[in-house]
Amino acid sequence: MFDQLKPQPADALLSLIKLYNADPRDSKIDLGVGVYRDETGGTPVFAAVKSAERRLIETQDSKAYLGPEGDVGFVAAVCDLALDGAVADDRVAGLQTPGGTGALRLAIELVVRNLPEATFWVGTPTWPVHMSILTGLGARVRTYEHFDVQRQAFNADAMLAAAREAGRGDIFLLHGCCHNPTGADLAPEHWREVAQILSANGAVPLIDLAYHGLGEGLGADAAGARHMIGALPEALIAYSCDKNFGVYRERTGAVFAIAADCAAAEVAGSNLATIARNNWSMPPDHGAAVARLILTDAELRVQWQDELQGMQARLSRIRQRLAACGKAGDVDLSHIAAQRGMFATLPLSPAAIAALRERHGVYMAGSGRINIAGLAERDCDRFAAALADVEG
Numbered sequence: 001m002f003d004q005l006k007p008q009p010a011d012a013l014l015s016l017i018k019l020y021n022a023d024p025r026d027s028k029i030d031l032g033v034g035v036y037r038d039e040t041g042g043t044p045v046f047a048a049v050k051s052a053e054r055r056l057i058e059t060q061d062s063k064a065y066l067g068p069e070g071d072v073g074f075v076a077a078v079c080d081l082a083l084d085g086a087v088a089d090d091r092v093a094g095l096q097t098p099g100g101t102g103a104l105r106l107a108i109e110l111v112v113r114n115l116p117e118a119t120f121w122v123g124t125p126t127w128p129v130h131m132s133i134l135t136g137l138g139a140r141v142r143t144y145e146h147f148d149v150q151r152q153a154f155n156a157d158a159m160l161a162a163a164r165e166a167g168r169g170d171i172f173l174l175h176g177c178c179h180n181p182t183g184a185d186l187a188p189e190h191w192r193e194v195a196q197i198l199s200a201n202g203a204v205p206l207i208d209l210a211y212h213g214l215g216e217g218l219g220a221d222a223a224g225a226r227h228m229i230g231a232l233p234e235a236l237i238a239y240s241c242d243k244n245f246g247v248y249r250e251r252t253g254a255v256f257a258i259a260a261d262c263a264a265a266e267v268a269g270s271n272l273a274t275i276a277r278n279n280w281s282m283p284p285d286h287g288a289a290v291a292r293l294i295l296t297d298a299e300l301r302v303q304w305q306d307e308l309q310g311m312q313a314r315l316s317r318i319r320q321r322l323a324a325c326g327k328a329g330d331v332d333l334s335h336i337a338a339q340r341g342m343f344a345t346l347p348l349s350p351a352a353i354a355a356l357r358e359r360h361g362v363y364m365a366g367s368g369r370i371n372i373a374g375l376a377e378r379d380c381d382r383f384a385a386a387l388a389d390v391e392g
């Protein structure tokens with residue numbers, strides 16, 4: 001049987017890690033994999049997470065099954081964190097999921113199974129897994145340009161034109177904040193305009209909120225999503241706690257279906273639970289239990305918010321430092337200050353990306369995406385000089 005299968009390409013970023021690990025140069029810089037790193041290059045466990053884990057070990061009295069909806073206390077706490085009362089609780093059906101990826105999978109499968117005619121509108125470039133889940137499920141997809149990499153410019157006109165073209169029941173995918181891979185977020189007026197257009201044509205937003213708190217802060221980062229769900233009868237939200245709690249491998253996330261009324265929310269929830277049951281039965285518990293403890297304990301919550309704010313401040317500092325370098329050869333780094341979150345995508349040719357790796361030990365994805373957190377402050381000037389060398 002297995003000789004019938006075609007080999008699949010290895011994950012490009014994982015191959016990059018291997019190359020990076022094999023590079024003996026002390027000065028090497030890893031801008032590839034999308035995890036947060038501190039000034040020393042580590043991805044430490046949050047102190048708030050460690051405290052919650054200790055508490056969990058002492059107090060957890062059972063590991064019996066919970067059910068496809070997972071930890072309902074976690075779901076309620078994340079709902080408050082993300083939506084902050086922007087919509088009545090009884091219009092929201094929420095489920096814990098294995099990470100933001102699981103949340104996206106459930107949201108997309110819910111639509112594809114029940115409304116196969118719906119078109120998903122996706123701005124490009126986007127996180128590649130969006131596309132692979134959509135195409136894997138056979139969804140109808142239309143793309144538009146979210147960001148012009150050469151000009152380093154968000155294409156608001158293309159996004160608004162796509163929103164106008166979307167039909168009733170179509171799904172409009174948006175990154176809630178910290179756009180991956182470009183860092184180019186919608187400004188408040190763009191959220192208002194898209195919400196108005198979708199509300200007029202009956203399309204439904206699917207908001208991927210995977211970096212809540214890493215852009216400008218917990219309030220500002222969710223403001224667009226909150227405005228959107230306040231303005232529309234229906235929406236889907238895929239939420240990841242993996243980055244903002246630093247619990248990547250614990251696979252912690254939630255999906256929310258916001259329905260027009262309480263009865264519709266209940267039906268949406270039952271459909272999501274059935275799909276979850278058929279995919280993974282129920283989500284892994286540990287990360288969600290930890291996040292619930294943190295979010296529902298005043299002291300732990302303050303500690304977590306401080307740590308998250310420290311990450312956000314470091315990302316902003318690196319962005320400022322890079323932007324201050326201005327033009328590095330043909331690449332203008334000044335746009336990086338206005339972008340948000342962990343990523344930027346630079347207009348680099350494959351030859352330049354290879355030269356950065358070979359001549360300077362700078363490792364990045366073939367798309368030109370860089371992980372801002374991969375840079376220590378002291379690396380910024382050296383990185384700009386390396387860019388100038390390969391793109392000069």
Ligand code: PLP
Nearest residue numbers: 099100101127180208210240242
């Ligand atoms: N959405 C975006 C835009 C992401 O970048 C990621 C992770 O990289 C996810 C969702 C999924 O995150 P998780 O690791 O929680 O599945």
